[in-house]
Amino acid sequence: MEKRYIGIDLGGTNIKAGVVTETGSIVSKASVATGSGPHQVVERMIHAAQQAVAEGHLQMRDIESVGIASPGPLSSEQGIVIRSANLPGWHNVPVRDMISQALNRPAFLENDAKSAAYGEFTAGAGADEKITNFILITLGTGVGGGIIYHGRLIRGVSDSAAEIGHMIVNPDGEVCGCGQRGCLELYASASRTGKYAQHLLAIAPSRSSSLRALLEAGVSIGSREVAEHAKMGDELADEVWDRACRYLALACVNAARWLDPQMLALAGGMAGAGDFLLERVKKHFATLNWKMTETKMEIVLATLGNDAGMIGAAALARDAHQQR
Template sequence: MKAVNNSMADKKLIGVDLGGTTTKFGILTPAGDVQQRWSIETDVLEDGRQIIPNIIDSIKHHLDMYDMSAEQFLGIGMGSPGSVDLTAGTVTGAFNLNWSGTVYPKRDIEAATGIPFYIDNDANVAAMGERWMGAGDNDPNVTFVTLGTGVGGGIIADGRLLHGVAGSAGELGHITVQPGGYLCTCGKRGCLEQYASATGVVHIARDMAEEYAGDAKLKFMLDDGEDITSKIVFDLAKENDPLALKVVDKVSFYLGLALANVGNMLNPKYIVIGGGVSAAGDFLLQRVQQNFEENTFPNVRQTTSLRLATLGNEAGIVGAASLVLQDQAETEE
């Protein structure tokens, strides 16, 4: 991210992180400092038709509250689920928002606020946030992978976010790690998402428990019909539960293999791991690192580092705000 010129420096940015349950907002300086934060519930009822009006109302309400006007802002950036058309500012097929058709956030939000608006996919935006103010140290080459309910990703190469020909660059969750493996929601088999997401960890645990003959608390819980989460699996592994350790080793193998392939292809300075599953911290990172090293080309092994994300819930609003600056920088080139 380039330094901002003085005329821009006293203006502000708005970042919006649109999620399936919560929409988060932030007012930031062009240096990336979050000055105000708030959130609202995402209303997905009635095909999600209240989502954009609610975002507009919330922005207007807070600008009134802080006694601010449109002229004080360089722009609004937003990260959204679904397929995003960057130029048109539209979103298609964001099913967790109940948006089955095409929605027009840019058109509607610009018209209502009078502030320029920029949008990108939510995983790309989180990648931008971690790269700019988080574990990416603002390096021009950073790949971000987020391990949540699914697995998402974003790739910044030579300072630019990669989109590909149809916006699907960085779909790291759909790297095949087990040919013919678990069926993915995307329709193909063996995707990383089915092995390293929160739901994937539980799926592996259930399958391994069926074959496991030894004594393990995780097996007892599963055989007893208890609901388990990926956090429970990792917590038990940290307590040396033998089955939980086997599950974590398997997850780490698949994730390390996928990230090694990413490293061999892109050779970024950092591959940053975020999302709920990454809360397992160094316990997960050390095991993934081992598999990463076994599967990387020597030069990549020595120059690409794995890191845990540092921004947590703020990555989305910070990255969204940075879309405004990226547009300014490209306009000046």
């Protein structure tokens, strides 16, 4: 009988919880609205975990331990969410111990993007025993990531490693919410890709684009619309998509230079475009990358979709003894 773990993924809109086997298969899952304020949100996380267990016709005693994926900054060692842009009112919330006590199971807390990276590494795109060094880049509202080296998650000394969205890629670029200039997140997130299209439409009112009709109809332009219209041959949409993919490729080059992993996977909203993202990123990578030696890093799409954080959190709970 395989051992079972709970993975909880705390998002700004929904909380997802799942019972996951030791080999990364989902037994059952549940989803609830996030709510607001630490007290309510933690209550709902507990409820989602209990619901997932019930869905699987299991008891809490069938569960070994619980992994929690949360936005940060947080301290995985202390089990505390320090604060979060997506969770107003949170300040040093001891989420791990609150959940551990309520469920009477050991619990572990990790950053959401790092959890997703560990999920893809153990049960998704990187789930191959030949792959020991792996990087995930998540392209959503922001850009996040995780690094696995020699099979272990790289946390850094203050849980701040792999802040891939805050790599400076353009030293004279615009100011990011983090206080830096020219962060990758400003050029390659799903939300910024949509905004850049809107910007180009606004500054050149006479430029024709199939996206303009959407904008005039009051549709919000996101990365999905940009990708769809670029695929259909719209020049403005293609310019926007191409810029995002070029910056992503630049991040991939720097990833190879820093860490030289076997694989780098792309996930999140932008990755919904599938091969239209992957092939464009690879094309720019081939141009931007050095010619000194062959780069062995394979660039791929992530495979677990929205379950990556939940599966990764469960896998981190499973491997907690070896993780620090």
